Amino acid sequence: MNIPQRQIEGLTAFGYTVSEARFLYIVAMHSGYFTARQFLAFVDAKRGYRTRSLAQKLITQGHATIREYRRNGCIYHLYSRKLYAQLGHENLRNRRRHRLEAIRTRLLALDFILANQGYQYLETEAEKVAYFCDQLHIEKGCLPVKLYMGGPTSQPTLRYFVDKFPLFMSFPRPGFSHGFSPVVTFSYVDPGLETITGFVTHLGQYQPLFRELADFRFVYVSGTRAHFEKATALFHSAVKIPLESDIARDLIRYFRARSIWNRSEFRTMSKTDLLFFNEAKRRFAGDRFEMLFKNWKAGRIAEADLRAQFLSKAPNRKVYFETYLVPKQPDFRAKDDESG
Numbered sequence: 001m002n003i004p005q006r007q008i009e010g011l012t013a014f015g016y017t018v019s020e021a022r023f024l025y026i027v028a029m030h031s032g033y034f035t036a037r038q039f040l041a042f043v044d045a046k047r048g049y050r051t052r053s054l055a056q057k058l059i060t061q062g063h064a065t066i067r068e069y070r071r072n073g074c075i076y077h078l079y080s081r082k083l084y085a086q087l088g089h090e091n092l093r094n095r096r097r098h099r100l101e102a103i104r105t106r107l108l109a110l111d112f113i114l115a116n117q118g119y120q121y122l123e124t125e126a127e128k129v130a131y132f133c134d135q136l137h138i139e140k141g142c143l144p145v146k147l148y149m150g151g152p153t154s155q156p157t158l159r160y161f162v163d164k165f166p167l168f169m170s171f172p173r174p175g176f177s178h179g180f181s182p183v184v185t186f187s188y189v190d191p192g193l194e195t196i197t198g199f200v201t202h203l204g205q206y207q208p209l210f211r212e213l214a215d216f217r218f219v220y221v222s223g224t225r226a227h228f229e230k231a232t233a234l235f236h237s238a239v240k241i242p243l244e245s246d247i248a249r250d251l252i253r254y255f256r257a258r259s260i261w262n263r264s265e266f267r268t269m270s271k272t273d274l275l276f277f278n279e280a281k282r283r284f285a286g287d288r289f290e291m292l293f294k295n296w297k298a299g300r301i302a303e304a305d306l307r308a309q310f311l312s313k314a315p316n317r318k319v320y321f322e323t324y325l326v327p328k329q330p331d332f333r334a335k336d337d338e339s340g
Helices: 005-012 018-030 036-043 049-060 081-086 100-115 125-135 197-210 228-244 247-262 271-283 287-297 303-309
Strands: 033-035 064-068 074-078 145-148 157-160 168-170 183-190 215-222 318-325
Touching: 005 018, 005 081, 018 033, 018 036, 018 074, 018 081, 018 100, 033 036, 033 100, 036 049, 036 100, 049 064, 049 074, 100 183, 100 215, 125 157, 183 197, 197 228, 215 228, 228 271, 228 318, 247 271, 247 287, 247 303, 287 303
Parallel strands: 183 215, 215 318
Antiparallel strands: 033 074, 064 074, 145 157, 168 183
């Protein structure tokens, strides 16, 4: 992580030490929220003078608010327009207040970033759009986007990468071969929800972009291992297998297997073929594939035509997936929260 010197100087002008300025820059750009535990780990210090000194500077200058939580100290929120303006990002959405689930997600993401400062992060929406559109020449319509409706007199606004999950360049973990070039790495931060429905939605939003990339890495970040197995299986079936495979070849294989199944000759299929068939039914569901199957079965479309329709944009593509366990997180229930 390369922090521009002018940003450090901008924050030290407020009276922060260099180490405090570096930490506050990371918080401002990636989270907006932090805990004393995270600050102390960053500066390698014990609770006491360092936290009191930082808190005093933040509060007296109106740069942050503090909310106290049961048994777990305080959560700080950097909200000052003046502080963000000093960094050249006056309108960064990290300044805004967020709900508890979003705060928990941002703190987990910050833990990941603080533990992985060696990566080159794409910090802002503008940097991410520029990387994919200007450097990789990917159409903007392939990027994950959300439409924000303005007031009666303002125009709707398109915002990209609104999830704010860490996005960076890194090498795949040891054991994966990718030469000497880093790959773009996406992530999803699970705040500890009961299901992985949000992960399913997230992958759907990023699918158009994934299809444009030759190689990429994905990291599932969580404070618990509860969903690691399900998330891994889901990512492999919904993203990795389809993108790394030859779609036309698999589609033709599926059509052949489906014809055998429809003729009640499934006993002639091997166990491998049956497993492939069951997975392919889910993968190739939908009106488009139903119409292609009917036309293929009726002889109105040849296998060569199918191959022409599904030419791979990235032959020999490699997709890497990993899980990352963040150490146990505190219970973020505020003192005035009487639930539970």
